[in-house]
Amino acid sequence: MKERESAAIQNWNSFxxxxxxxxxxxxxxxxxxxxxxxxxxxxxxxxxDQDKKLINQLNQYLYDDGQQSEKDWNYSLLEHCKQDGFMHPASDYMRGLAFKNGAAAWLVPQIIPNQYFPMELFLANKNIRLSVGMLYGLNGTLERTACIREQRNHLAESPWTDDVQIIPAWDTGSNWRGITHIIDAALQRSKVKGTLEIPVQPGEKIYFFPDNIVLRCPEQITLNKPFSVSSIWLDSSYKLRTIMATYGADSRLIDVRLQHLSRQTP
Incomplete structure (x- = not known):
C-alpha cells in the first residue's frame, strides 16, 4: 500500500x-x-528533477526601456518543505500554502515587530493565472501593491488585456454559491459549501485591477489585531474565484480559504 503523504509533502506537491x-x-x-x-x-x-524534489525558479524581467534583469532560486524538498508551508529561498520567514488547482498564498505565518510583511495570493484557471501582492513596511503601513497576470508560454496569444491602470469600482453581485476549500496554519485541509463571504474591515483598501481582479487589504496592520487579505477574480459572468488569508488577534495565520463560486444564468 502506498504511504499516505504528510501534510507538508501534499502542500509541496500541490504547488x-x-x-x-x-x-x-x-x-x-x-x-x-x-x-x-x-x-x-x-x-x-x-x-x-523527475521526482519534484529539486526545483529551479528563473525570473526574467523586460522593461519598456529595453533593460533586462534576472533572478534565480533553487528549492529542495529536504531544505524548503516545512511543516507550516514551503519556504522561499529568498526569504526564510515566508511560507507557501497551495491548493491543487493552482491557487496559492505566499505569506508570513506570524507578524513580527519591525519586520516587513509581504504577501502574494494566486488564483488560476488551467493555463492562465494571476497574483496580487502587497508589501507592508516595518511600521505595518501598506507601502505598495502589485498585480501580475500570466499565461503558460505555449499559448499563442495572451487572454489578458494590455490595460494596467486601476479601473472604476464594480459590484460583484449576489447569489454566489459554491465550495470553500480551507488550509489551516498546520496545513490541514477541509472544505465546506459556501457563499461569497469576505467581511468588510475598518480601514480597508480595495483595488480594482484590470481584467476583473480585485485586491482587498488593510491600509495598516497592527500587532495583535485580527485582519484578512483577499483577492477576487470574476473569471466570467457566472464564475467567481476568491482567496483569503486570515490572521487572528495573536497576529498568527488562522487559515487560507479558496472559493470557487457560480450563479445560475437568468
Whole structure:
C-alpha cells in the first residue's frame, strides 16, 4: 500500500504539480493611492528533477526601456518543505500554502515587530493565472501593491488585456454559491459549501485591477489585531474565484480559504 503523504509533502506537491513550466506575463506595481508606479513584462520559469524534489525558479524581467534583469532560486524538498508551508529561498520567514488547482498564498505565518510583511495570493484557471501582492513596511503601513497576470508560454496569444491602470469600482453581485476549500496554519485541509463571504474591515483598501481582479487589504496592520487579505477574480459572468488569508488577534495565520463560486444564468 502506498504511504499516505504528510501534510507538508501534499502542500509541496500541490504547488509544483500545477506551476511547473514557463509563465509569460506582465507585472504592474502601484502606490497605496492606486497610482501606477511601474509595469514590465516577465517570464517566470519553474523546472524540476523527475521526482519534484529539486526545483529551479528563473525570473526574467523586460522593461519598456529595453533593460533586462534576472533572478534565480533553487528549492529542495529536504531544505524548503516545512511543516507550516514551503519556504522561499529568498526569504526564510515566508511560507507557501497551495491548493491543487493552482491557487496559492505566499505569506508570513506570524507578524513580527519591525519586520516587513509581504504577501502574494494566486488564483488560476488551467493555463492562465494571476497574483496580487502587497508589501507592508516595518511600521505595518501598506507601502505598495502589485498585480501580475500570466499565461503558460505555449499559448499563442495572451487572454489578458494590455490595460494596467486601476479601473472604476464594480459590484460583484449576489447569489454566489459554491465550495470553500480551507488550509489551516498546520496545513490541514477541509472544505465546506459556501457563499461569497469576505467581511468588510475598518480601514480597508480595495483595488480594482484590470481584467476583473480585485485586491482587498488593510491600509495598516497592527500587532495583535485580527485582519484578512483577499483577492477576487470574476473569471466570467457566472464564475467567481476568491482567496483569503486570515490572521487572528495573536497576529498568527488562522487559515487560507479558496472559493470557487457560480450563479445560475437568468
Amino acid at each position: 509544483w504539480n500545477f506551476h511547473l513550466g514557463a509563465w509569460n506575463g506582465r507585472w504592474s506595481r502601484y502606490q497605496p493611492n492606486g497610482k501606477l508606479s511601474e509595469t514590465f513584462s516577465s517570464k517566470r520559469s519553474f523546472s524540476s
